[in-house]
Amino acid sequence: MPCNACVSLVNYYVRIGVACMQMTASHLPYTRNGLKFFTKRGGLTSGDVENICDRAAHKYVARKTGVGGGGRGTPPVVMRVDLMSAYAQHLRDIIKQRVAHPTHYDTPLRGFKVVVNAGNGCGGFFTWDVLEKLGADTTGSLHLEPDGRFPNHIPNPEDATAMSLTRGAVLAQGADLGVVFDTDVDRSGVVDAGGAAINGDRLIALMSAIVLGEHPGTMVVTDARASDGLTRFVESRGGRHCLYRVGYRNVIDKGVQLNADGVETHLMMETTGHGALKENYFLDDGAYMVVKIIIEMVRMKLAGVEGGVGSLIRDLQEPAESVLLRMDVMGEPKDAKERATHAVEAFKNYIQEDKLFGWVLDDCGDCSVAEGCLMDTNNDPIDVDAHMYRAKLYDENQRAVGMVHIRQSVHNPNIALNMQSYAPGGCKSMAKDLLERFLLASGLNGFLDISQVEKFVQ
Numbered sequence: 497m498p499c500n501a502c503v504s505l506v507n508y509y510v511r512i513g514v515a516c517m518q519m520t521a522s523h524l525p526y527t528r529n530g531l532k533f534f535t536k537r538g539g540l541t542s543g544d545v546e547n548i549c550d551r552a553a554h555k556y557v558a559r560k561t562g563v564g565g566g567g568r569g570t571p572p573v574v575m576r577v578d579l580m581s582a583y584a585q586h587l588r589d590i591i592k593q594r595v596a597h598p599t600h601y602d603t604p605l606r607g608f609k610v611v612v613n614a615g616n617g618c619g620g621f622f623t624w625d626v627l628e629k630l631g632a633d634t635t636g637s638l639h640l641e642p643d644g645r646f647p648n649h650i651p652n653p654e655d656a657t658a659m660s661l662t663r664g665a666v667l668a669q670g671a672d673l674g675v676v677f678d679t680d681v682d683r684s685g686v687v688d689a690g691g692a693a694i695n696g697d698r699l700i701a702l703m704s705a706i707v708l709g710e711h712p713g714t715m716v717v718t719d720a721r722a723s724d725g726l727t728r729f730v731e732s733r734g735g736r737h738c739l740y741r742v743g744y745r746n747v748i749d750k751g752v753q754l755n756a757d758g759v760e761t762h763l764m765m766e767t768t769g770h771g772a773l774k775e776n777y778f779l780d781d782g783a784y785m786v787v788k789i790i791i792e793m794v795r796m797k798l799a800g801v802e803g804g805v806g807s808l809i810r811d812l813q814e815p816a817e818s819v820l821l822r823m824d825v826m827g828e829p830k831d832a833k834e835r836a837t838h839a840v841e842a843f844k845n846y847i848q849e850d851k852l853f854g855w856v857l858d859d860c861g862d863c864s865v866a867e868g869c870l871m872d873t874n875n876d877p878i879d880v881d882a883h884m885y886r887a888k889l890y891d892e893n894q895r896a897v898g899m900v901h902i903r904q905s906v907h908n909p910n911i912a913l914n915m916q917s918y919a920p921g922g923c924k925s926m927a928k929d930l931l932e933r934f935l936l937a938s939g940l941n942g943f944l945d946i947s948q949v950e951k952f953v954q
């Protein structure tokens with residue numbers, strides 16, 4: 497079930513105090529699984545989940561040993577709820593109400609062709625239970641049947657195959673829009689009528705354009721891998737851009753915290769396609785994002801605006817090149833976090849100690865070293881992926897070559913090096929510079945596998 501179907505349950509049952517939980521492996525292999533927990537305030541944080549696990553473990557031990565009660569009491573009430581139908585109806589109602597079609601209120605998508613690629617995850621419902629019921633033609637939709645082996649491609653809007661197959665279907669059908677969901681529909685991407693993939697920064701730009709139309713001046717929170725072009729895009733529309741840590745929960749929690757601090761923040765999105773809106777309980781809900789885009793598409797058509805939703809991001813300036821390289825932390829797994837922290841901090845120190853001439857640490861986002869995030873009043877940040885910095889390289893003529901974002905991976909013992917350049921060849925120049933003047937000079941290659949960087953430089 498799409499995890500954000502849970503919000504329907506929360507909406508409907510919150511009065512009697514019900515929260516909900518979902519089992520999901522997202523796009524990971526079917527041999528792995530996880531749990532997500534929701535209450536009316538949104539998804540629980542990792543700290544909350546740890547607390548629940550601790551308490552469950554204590555209860556389990558108490559029950560096994562007969563010490564401390566073990567949670568015996570009134571047995572829980574079990575009810576069967578058709579959550580998916582309620583969720584789909586909730587989405588349909590939002591589209592109907594917000595489009596308020598002057599001639600066919602109940603079928604506002606009549607005359608529109610929308611192709612869905614569910615990637616064999618659980619997003620197929622969006623085709624028959626949302627789009628078709630609202631009058632859309634969904635001919636040419638792809639991979640709607642759930643299959644945990646994901647036989648066609650990784651169900652992920654960041655996946656090039658997922659996007660290009662959807663593009664092919666959109667162009668073949670002459671569709672107005674293509675929609676790509678990840679497995680559990682917490683992420684999405686779209687393809688416009690011209691076949692352009694709208695994911696990553698482009699999706700954030702599109703959502704920013706829509707949300708800034710509704711909430712002028714709002715803050716938009718993203719992870720700090722987002723491009724400078726995106727910051728300019730948001731600012732040119734009167735918005736503000738807060739760059740924060742990688743990890744969708746970090747990004748969302750930052751938005752929650754900003755709102756609590758009185759900074760109006762309506763959109764929180766990661767460059768991976770996870771996105772949450774204040775109006776939707778701060779949930780990372782891929783279907784809700786698509787609903788917002790579809791409403792905009794229909795409104796534009798009704799207003800006689802040409803070009804479809806893709807035209808909303810025409811002036812987004814994108815990097816000339818984007819590259820992600822990984823450096824595995826070698827040695828004992830137990831030492832990996834400390835070593836990775838050391839390496840990322842060494843990058844900052846090298847710049848601050850003027851050992852990396854031409855490199856300047858960025859002064860916005862929690863990835864900065866100067867003031868911390870410009871808007872950050874959180875003195876107790878989540879200790880996930882906290883070590884990251886962003887820096888720019890300038891050439892001898894003071895022209896910016898590009899930007900590097902260096903951080904520990906959220907999941908694995910490696911360091912991710914995201915590079916974006918402003919001109920072709922810039923990523924290679926930056927990688928070469930970092931390899932020679934930092935990775936080799938510092939001796940970090942003693943415990944970092946720098947082969948991807950070396951290969952890229954060659």
Ligand SMILES: O=P(O)(O)OC[C@H]1O[C@H](O)[C@H](O)[C@@H](O)[C@@H]1O
Nearest residue numbers: 742743744768904905906907908
């Ligand atoms: O640190 P990485 O391995 O690149 O993974 C980073 C990603 O981890 C998870 O999948 C989170 O859900 C994402 O929000 C995050 O962007």
